[in-house]
Amino acid sequence: MTTFLADGREIAAKPGETILLALRREGIHVPTLCHMDGLAPSGACRLCVVEVEGTGNLVTACSCPVSEGLKIRTRTPRVLEARRTIVELLLSNHPDDCLYCPRGGKCELQHLAMDLGVRQRLYRGAKSKRELDVSSPSILRDPSKCILCGRCVRMCEEYQTVSAVDFIARGSRAFVGTAFNAGLNLSSCINCGQCILVCPTGALSERSSLDAVVAALADPTKLVIAQHAPAVSVSLAEEVGLKPGTDVDGKMVAALRRVGFDRVFDTSFAADLTIMEEASELVHRVTTGGVLPMMTSCSPGWIKFVEQFYPEFIPNLSTCKSPQQMMGAIIKSFFAQRENIEPGNIVSVSIMPCTAKKFECARPEMQPNHVPDVDYVLTTRELGQLLRMFGVNLAALEAEAADTPFGERTTAGKIFGASGGVMEAAVRTAYYLITGQEMGDLKIQPLRGMKGIKELRTTIGTLDVGAAVASGLGNARQLLDQLRAGRKDLQFIEIMTCPGGCINGGGQPIGADLESVRARMQALYKIDRDEPRRVSHANPWITRLYDEFLGKPLGEKSHHLLHTHYHKREVPL
């Protein structure tokens, strides 16, 4: 233990700990901009300065380790002035259109200016003016609002190992952009949206489909259908000011009906369907000597990652479409037939924790005969806005059940929302398919939690199974490199693009810390603990869907509607 003095109070710190972290534990909040929890300090913004007693030096709390007997002051006029000046300088060329900004009210720069008492414009620079990048189906970039904190660059490079964006040029001309300053759609960006979550300003946001959805809702000739992903019901609460980890499933269904959706389906139903297909595919691959390890295909950022960086592993990807796309496909086929509606009169909207889903639904493979399986994707954030725009008070609504036939789900489909959930659900069903019996204890602890890579060795019947789960593409890359180097003990791999899985997706509420993400995850596992139906193959509507329409898993119809293929992509890596 190292002890130091902050504002005259003695504080204990772990050896080597930074001033910032030691102070935080004591409840002293030092403002930061370039700092990112879990990554090495960059010391670029200097907002976190504190004053060293005696010398009067200002040091950056985020990068300066505590030393024995160090005496600092965190709130002298000099410190406050320095911090305020930094913010004033950042504002000097800022576009100043907070009222029209997608991040309005949730902008860190705005909050800093308010908290530090910036009340007038002291420095007047030429307003930063750069073109919007609207090229990506998922991410909207407004570089004129960028304050060059570097957080998106580091997220993309250090967590995701994609490096689609970096600092370009120098000095006052510097900006964050892609290789050759091309549109994001031409870059290696995999549309994960993690950069949006870490951006302090409105420089990064999702490409919104809200206008199109609002128009569809107002069109009496259309049947507008919503599906909501497993992770949305445990995170939407934060959009409306409720406690992180509150499950608002039934209230959300009620809210979607109030907004005007004609049917509300649960993507977790399609997750159950995915499990039926994917577990069958795994069993098929294992018993017929197919390509192994099989890798999950529900996370569209991951798919693009493989197509670009590791095309040799394309044959390992499960051919299953993602739950979103499976749901889209059966809505416009089975459901349309059942209700006797022209698929063209259905507008299929999915509510997702994800920005890459916008890219996925626009992939040509997902538009059989030019009819898209899914028409529009709204993120959790966009749904929050839709509810506010329409004046629907989620908290006040009574819970309602989702519609038949695709409203019924098991908890196996629900835990898809957390990293490890797909694997856990698949193992449960694979066990049943192989042994004809249910697993004794359905909970598979090694697959749970926020760790980047989780592994499981188990026997199913006579089969030895090696399974690995990774979330965050840097972790996925580690696994792939092990396979490249000859690792042979794995049969099944689950990859989620976002750290922790969909609960931490790029379309989720802004400003969530690790604790909130954990709370979302716990909410999913609580549902799994408390509800009786916990295996996908026990979903009665899944059975009916196969009986009445699909035939059997991996059958002709499934092949047609529920499976797809991937291809190598050429982008600047």
Next chain:
Amino acid sequence: MVEPDIEPILARHPGAGRETLIPILQEIQTAHGYLSKDVIMRVGKHLNLPTSKIYGVATFYNQFRFTRPGKYHVQVCRGTACHVKGSLSVLEAVVKELKISPGQTTRDGLFSLEVVACMGACGLSPVVNINGEFYAKVTPRKCTRILQDCRHQEHANAGC
């Protein structure tokens, strides 16, 4: 194969790490006069660095160009001495005459324009350098004429 051929340069840096990035880019620039997209991606592969990173580093320094230089490579000095002697209006005249901005090459591939900080010829300021040849104490008019002469020369050579 990428255009222009940089394999001989890369071959001189086998198994190189990121610290050789700038020397490699410099060698390519010296040999070929610019860094094409293909070249940047190829260097990335060689050093196992993302393309965005290499582009970022290369744009950090003024010395790198990203378009093929023209037959006449025009450098306008914007150093202090030249600035005092009116190099800004010289630059503006060149931009107007060639209809390109610094860093670009004209469509016909004849001219490229570069702004440099100081060429060490302050006694001759303002100074313009075309393909290594210094033009001293230029004025906007004089400079425009020099460029027009180059163009006429080319057209005469082409026989039109």
